[in-house]
Amino acid sequence: MKDGEHDWQAFVDLIERVLADEDLLPQVVAAVRSHVQEAATLPVSDITGHTRVLLTAAARALAGRRAPTEAELTVVEQLAVTRARQGIPIDVVLGSVRISERAIWARARELAETAGIPAERVLDARELYDDWADAVRARLIRAHREAPRQHDGWDRDAESMRRLLEGGSAAALAAAERGFTSGTGLWVLVTRPGDPASATALRRLTEAGGRGLAAVVDDTLVAVVTGRPAFGTGGAGQVVGIAGPVVAEELGVAHRLAVATVPAAEVSGLSGPVHISAVAPAVALLSRTDLAAALTAHHRAGRAVLGPAAGAVARTVRAWLEADRDAASVARTLYVHENTVRNRVQRFSTVTGIDPHSTFGGITAWWLCHSWTIDGGA
Structure with missing residues (x-):
């Protein structure tokens, strides 16, 4: 040859x-x-x-x-x-x-x-x-x-929804036009488009929510309702991000929070209806890509020391933190020995200088390991 x-x-x-x-x-x-x-x-x-x-x-x-x-x-x-x-x-x-x-x-x-x-x-x-x-x-x-477009019939009020999600005076006017008067505030719900199960889950959640509006906006299925959603009726396997209650002027902010709730819930292993308050720390971390970049840059030398083992170490430390630092549980999940889990945690701590056993050290360790496992370099 x-x-x-x-x-x-x-x-x-x-x-x-x-x-x-x-x-x-x-x-x-x-x-x-x-x-x-x-x-x-x-x-x-x-x-x-x-x-x-x-x-x-x-x-x-x-x-x-x-x-x-x-x-x-x-x-x-x-x-x-x-x-x-x-x-x-x-x-x-x-x-x-x-x-x-x-x-x-x-x-x-x-x-x-x-x-x-x-x-x-x-x-x-x-x-x-x-x-x-x-x-x-x-x-x-x-x-x-x-390709033919279809949005499960939810896009008939997209223009009204866009005005609501602008926030400010435009949203207040759109809410008044729709008759959205609620002394307890408005709620925003978000899920995936094009998935009948997700649409069904969102519909169930909004059935008991008083007056409402639903549409596909910016590639997400969104609903705004005047009453508290029925949190116990969402599909167990479908994440529906929820934010509220807010006044009409703050619907734009609530929409962004509801959108951010979906990936944060999945990272946290949650499903069904999830309010922003349940995943606020994860949303805060995942939304600050600038700080994540600064964190990974600061620990670039530590990852270099780990070399090819960086990916395994990062996934193990993250799993260990998400399992409340239960090495035995992580070992069963990853099919490794408990000592391997402990050794990887110790190795991570040694090369980064982060103590994952402490409160804020654990947060920093999770954030860094999450960044390492999504940037293609670990």
Whole structure:
């Protein structure tokens, strides 16, 4: 086998190892949900399934040095139609794909350098991939544009909802026009669009909420009601973010809080109707990407010391904190020995200088480990 062919096969094998990494796909999905607000309300299984299909198809195309097949493009069309029906704009779909691409290629370049694969072979592979991706994007755009839209009948009052969610005097006027007069304030509920179970859960929650309005706005299913939602009637598997009660002028703020509640609830392992107050710390942490960046930058040296073990250490420490520092429980979940859990916690503390046993040290440790596991570098 010629050197060029040998290098190419070595790179193809490397790509297959990258895609077989059980930690990579969750990191990619977490990065998409973290950086693309519209994707944060989609089910993790939804994003994971489509991402896995696209990455597998790309790897096969690289191995065969070919353009996408019609079968692969049919799958791409199905993704475009699904996102269109969910109300996700095409630029958001393409942005999510780009985030996935960056994560995959960053890992591939890193491993290729370690494996001694020439840089020009990696460049050749990237050029071939870009040709494949251009064809995929073209089909995505066309299928998304031609797909029929449906929003479960909730978009009939979208314009009124937008005025309410502006907040301030515009919201006060819109609320008065709708007859939203409630001495106990207004409530905002948010869930995912395009999912019948989510829409049903939101409807149940609003049935006992007095006068209300529902619509698909900015790619989320939103409801504003004048009475307290029936918290015990939401679908157990569907997260519905809730904020309120507020006066009409503050509906814009309540909407942002309700949207932020959905990913925060999922990170916290909660489901069903979740009020912002139940996940306020997680919302505060996850919404401050600037502080998260400063935190990870400050501990960059510590992660470098951990090297390839950084991902396992971060996931273990985070799981340990979320399990109330129960090493035995985490060991069963991660299929490792209890001593492995304790050793990883100690290792994290040693390289970062953070004491995860203390109150604020635990908060900082969770935040740092969460950042490490979603930025593609752990």
